[in-house]
Amino acid sequence: MRALDVMPLQYANLDHVTRRAMVGELDEDLANGSMHISPRLQPSAVAEYQRLLRDALRYYDDLWLEERIAPLLVDFETRRTAKGDVVTARLPEGAARVMAERDFNLYYMRGIARRAIAEGRPDVEVYRARLSLEPRRESSVLEGAHIPAEQLLADLRAPAPLSQAPRLLGRPNSGLSVRLTGP
Secondary structure, three states, rough: OHHOOOOOOOOOOHHHHHHHHHHHHHHHHHOOOOOOOOOOEHHHHHHHHHHHHHHHHHHOOOOHHHHHHHHHHEEEEEEOOOOOOOEEEEEEOHHHHHHHHHHHHHHEEEEEHHHHHOOOOOOOEEEEOOOOOOOHHHHHOOOOOOOEEHHHHHHOOOOOOOOOOOOOOOOOOOOOOEOOOOO
């Protein structure tokens, strides 16, 4: 899948206020060394990725980020087979898309939760940000749910690797995001 074949997630409240909160979350992660670094990223490209992610959060979207990070990824990764064997495999074609969408949406959701708290809004609403003709049942159940903003922010800041689930919003890369509620 090429970048031109996909659309960025639809971010309901992506404005300058949310972007400032998103960058604030990234800056805190960078300052305390808690930013998740994907093993799919070349070790020599970490600083460049962090710079590109910051630019994307400030001015662009996940599709812009995807187009720029593809050359920063490794060509091969190790995986476990169903039998538990470790094998080396070529990185999937959509790896840059998954990484860009996951990281951008993570900071977007953290920014929304942070903004909701600052504005005195008690919760945020889960919505489908990516069109899916056959969404996972566990994702569909969450659509329209209201989650306390403080609880969501704490959950998304938790140091567990992004690949581990479940979290409040289920598995990563579900196509779900959050938006502000109320006036």
